[in-house]
Amino acid sequence: MTQTHKTYHRQQRGSPRRQTSSSPNETYQMIVLSGGKVYGILPDPANNNNSHTSEPRFVDVVVAGTKILTLLEPSKTHSFIDGLRSNSIKVLRINVENQIIMPGLIDVHVHAIGGGGEQGPYSRTPESRLSQLISAGLTTIVGILGTDGITRSLLSLLQKLKSLEYDGLSTFMWTGSYRMPIVTVTGSLHSDLLLVDKVIGAGEIALSDHRSSWPNFDELVHLISDARVSGMLSGKAGVIHFHLGSSPSRLDLLWKILNETTIPIRQMYLTHMASRGELLIDEAKRWLKQGGVCDFTADSDEQNETATIDTLNTFRNQKLPLSQITVSSDAYGSLPEYDREGRLISYGMSLPVFTLKTIQNLVLKYQWPIEEAIQFSTANPAKYLNFNKKGFIAIDYDADILILNQTDLTPLYVLGKGQILKTPTWIKRDMFEHIS
Template sequence: MITIIKNGEVYAPEYIGKKDIIIAGGKIEAIVENITIPQNFAPVKVINAEGKLVFPGFIDAHVHIIGGGGEGGFKTRTPEIQLSDIVVGGITTVVGCLGTDGVCRDLKALLAKSRALEEEGISTYIYSGSYAIPVNTITSSCKSDIMLIDKIIGIGEVAISDHRSSQPTYEEFIKVVADARVGGLLSGKAGVVNVHLGYGERRLQYLVRMIKETEIPIKQVIPTHINRSTSLFEAGIEFAKLGGIIDITTSSDPDHLEKDEVKASTALKIALERGIPVEQIQFTSDGQGSLPIFNKKREFIGLGIGSTKSLYIEVRDAVIKDGVDLEVALKVITSNVATNLKLYNKGLVQESKDADLVIVNKSDLTIQTVFAKGVEMVSDGKVLVKGTFEK
C-alpha cells in the first residue's frame, strides 16, 4: 500500500514548507506540493497532517537495549527495553551498547536483541565492547567486529574518568580508538568510539592528548554524558571548540546527591550561545541504563533508570522553554547523528531515504504519529505495533 502524508509542514530537519510525502516500499518515494490522487488508483492510505509538523524519525545512539546496571547488586539489573518504549518517543533507529556489566551482559545477547527489534520494525545497530579495556568482542578483535558484523558500527561505551572504569592507561585507550578507526575505514562504517565520562578529575584529558599526539581525527571519539556536571560540561565546551563532537545525555536523576548536572535542553542552549556549531552536538538518552546514585564516598545509595522518551522531551524543552530554534534543535537527534554514524538513509526527510517520520501537533509539539520504514507504529499518540511479548 502507498501512504501519503498530506498538508504537513515539513522540517527535513530544515524547514521546507507545507508538502505532501509519498511513502512506498519503506522509502520516501516523493515530496511534492498538493498531490492529486487519481480515482481507481492503487490502494492508498492518506493521512491528513493539516496543522501538524513532520520531522525525520529520531536516532538514539546510546541505548542499553538488553538492560544495564547492577551497581547495587544483581537485583538492580535493569530489564530489556520493549519496542513500544522506543517508538512512543518518536525513535525509529537505536544503537545498542553494554555498560558497566560486561560479564553477565554480553555482545551476543546485545546482537540478538538488536536483530529482534529490527524484526519488530525499527532500525538497529550496536557498539562492540563495554566499559572495560581490553574490550569485549564477538570475533577476535574490535576491528574485525566492525568489519565482519553488519550491525556493529563502532566501539563503546568505553569508560574513562570514572571509579567504575577499568582505569585504562592512555596507551590502551588509544589502541582501541586506532583499531576502531581502521575497522571503520576498511568497512565503510563510522568506527567511532563512544566514550563514557564519569565524575573523575581527568575528564577529557585522554581525548585532548589524542588530538595533540596522534593523527587520529578528533571526531573518531564521541564523549557522552558531557552534561553530568558543570565542570565536565565546561571541559566539553572546550573540546568542542577544538572541533570535537559532544554527546549530551537526556536521561537524568534529579535526586542524585553528587551531581550538579546541566539539563540537556539548557546545555544545548548554552553550547550554541558559546559559539559551538550545532553540527557538533548530539543528544542520546542512555535509555534503559541504570542511573546509580553514589554518595561522596562512592558508596551506592540508590538507582534510577534511563528513559528513551527523554530524548525528544529534552528537544521539545529546548524549543519551548529555552528558545532554541526548532530546526536547529531537531538536528541533535536526526541529521547530526546520522552524519556522525554514517547512517546514510537516516536523519532526513528526503526522497529515497528510509520512511522514518514523526508527526507532531504544531501547537504544543506533542507526538501524534510515528512511521518506521514506512510502517505506522504510533497513531494519535497510541502505539499500534508492539513488541512480540508486550500485552
Template sequence: MSILLIKNGNIYAPEHKGEKDILVINDKIVFIGQNILTSALNVIDKNIKIIDASKYIIIPGYIDQHVHINGAGGEGGPQYRTPPIQFSEFVKAGITSVVGLLGTDGFARSLKALLMKARALEQEGISTWIYTGAYEYPSPTITESILSDIMLIDKVIGVKIALSDHRASHPTLDEFIKVTSEARAGGILAGKAGVVHIHMGGEKQGLSYLFDIIKNTEIPIEQFAPTHLNKKDEELFRQVVEFGKIGGYIDLTAGASGEEKSSKSIKPGKAIKRLLKNGVSIEKITISTDGN
C-alpha cells in the first residue's frame, strides 16, 4: 500500500472548494477534507509521502478530445510526418484523459497502430480512447464497419471524418448521414456515445450538413462534435454561434492564435467570450489541442 497526502492545496473540482487536503491511497483519491492528521495515517503506514501544496492550485486533469497520439503530418512530404507523443508530454500539460485519432493521412497511418498507442499510454497512466475513421469517406476501420468498430473495440467511442475541406473526400449529405447513423447505432448497441467527430475545414458549405440533419432527421444534435471551429473565418464562426445556441457542442482549437496577418482564426479566449455573449451555454464549449 502507498499513501500520499497533499496538504493545503487550493482546490477546484471543478467548482472552488478552497484550501483542503487530499488523501490518495494507491492510485485512488479516497478523501478530500481539512486538516487530515498524519498521526492517524501513521497507524496504517509509517511511510506516508506528504506534499505541501499551500502555494498551488489543484484541478482535475484536462480532457483532450483531439490528439494525434501516434503522430500526424505528412502534408508536404514524408519529412513532415510527426512522431508519436510520449506519456511525459501529457503529464507536463496536465492532460489525464485523451482521445486519439488519425488526420489527413488515413492510408500510411494505421488505426491498428493508433489503437496500440492508446493502450500503451493507458498502461503508463492516463485514460485513453480513439476514434475510428480519418478524413476520408468511406471511413477506414479496424473491423468491417464503423458500427462494428464501436461495438467490438472497447477504446473506440466514435468516428472521425472531415467536412468542408479541400483535403476531404467531400461526401454527399446522404453519405454523411450514413456515417452518422452507423456511429449512433454502434453507440446505442455498445452503451457508448457514438460520437461523430468532425474536422471542419474552411469551405463555404460550413456546418450546413449538420443543420440539415438536425432539421430533417431524428438524429440528436448531441451526436456531433465538430472541431477547429475557431480556426477558419468569420463566416464559419457565425454558423458556429447558431449551432451552439440550439444546443450543439463546440470544440475550439487551443493553438489558434489569430495573430498572423494572414490568419482568419480567432483566439480561444475571444471565441469563448463571443459564444457566451450570444447565449451559448458554457457546458457546450470545449477546447482541444490538436496535438502533434
C-alpha cells in the first residue's frame, strides 16, 4: 500500500489546501474494515439458486494490495491483526460500526471528456472531475462519446481514462459515437477490441433518434457481427451499446436482426430505455422477456425526472428479470429537451451522483432491500460486461469498496483497487482541482 500514500503526498505538496490531518498519512500494507454489514457478497455456487448475491452479513473485510484478501468473522479479527503486527506487517483498521459495506459502483455510461454541443460550441459540457466521480461512489466507469464524434476524439477519451485509472479508478471505454460508420482508435472495430485493452465494445450508436445517422439493416448486422467475433477473440463482452430515441421506429431494426439472423440478443445492449416514453418502456419489457439486457439512465434532479424509478418499481412488481437491467448516470452528457418541431427548449447536464441517488431513492423512499437496489450498478454490469473480479465483495476480487452511512446512504469511505479515495473528512482530487 506504500504507493498509495506516495500519491497522497504528491498531491498535497501541489495543493495550497493541505489536508494532512484528515487524509491517510502513514504507510500500511493491509486495511481491515471492521464492524460493518456487508452487502453484495458473491453467492456460493453450491447453492445453485441463481441469486446474484448472498444475504448480507456482519463480517470484516481484509484488503491487501489491490485485492480483498479475506472475509473474517468479527470474533477473529483482533487476533488476526495481532498476528500480522507481530510479524511487522502494518495494518490500518477502520471501524465502520453498523455501516453498509458494498461493492463500488460501476457506471457503464460516462462522458468522461464531456459531451453535448447540441446548442453550439458554447454548449459543450465539461470533462469529468475525479472528486465528483469518487463522491458519487463510482469505482469503475466506462467512457463514451455521444453526439459529437468529430471534435471529441477517442484518443482524448482514452488518455483521460488512463489518467483516472492512475488516480485509483478502473476504466474502460466504448469505441464509436452516435453515427455510422463508427469512429475508431485503430481504424477498425476488430482491431480496437483486440488491441486496445480498455475497449469492450462499440457505442453509443444512435437509433430512432433525430441525431442518428439512420443505419440500415445490413450496416447494423455487419457491425454487431464484427463486435461479436472480436469479443470472442479478445475475451471481452464485444457488445454494441445502442442509444435509443423516441422515434416511432424504436427497436424495429433490432427485432428484424433477431428474426432474420442467428445473432444472440445479448450482443445488443440498449440504453435510455426508461426515459423515452411508455412505448419504449413496453419495448424494454419485451426485450427483457426475450433474454436481452437494458440500461436505464438514472433520473435527473435538474429535470425532476422519475421515469427510471417508476419503471424499476413497475418491473419489480411485474416480476421481470431485474438481473438483466443496469442503471447508469450518463454523467457529463447533455440533457437537451426538444419540442415537437425539433426545437431545443431546455438544456442541462447529467451528473455522476445520479446513479447513487437511484439506489438511495429505491431503498429510502420505496423500501427496496439494499441487496436488490445495488445490483443495477454492481453485479449486473459486472457479469454482463465480463468485468471479472468486480461487482461483488469476495476473496481475490478487486478491492473496489463503498461504505455508506446506514441512515441516509451517503458515502463515508470509497476504496478503489485498495486505495483509499475518500474518508468522511477527505477526498482525493485530480492534480488541478484545487485551482480556482
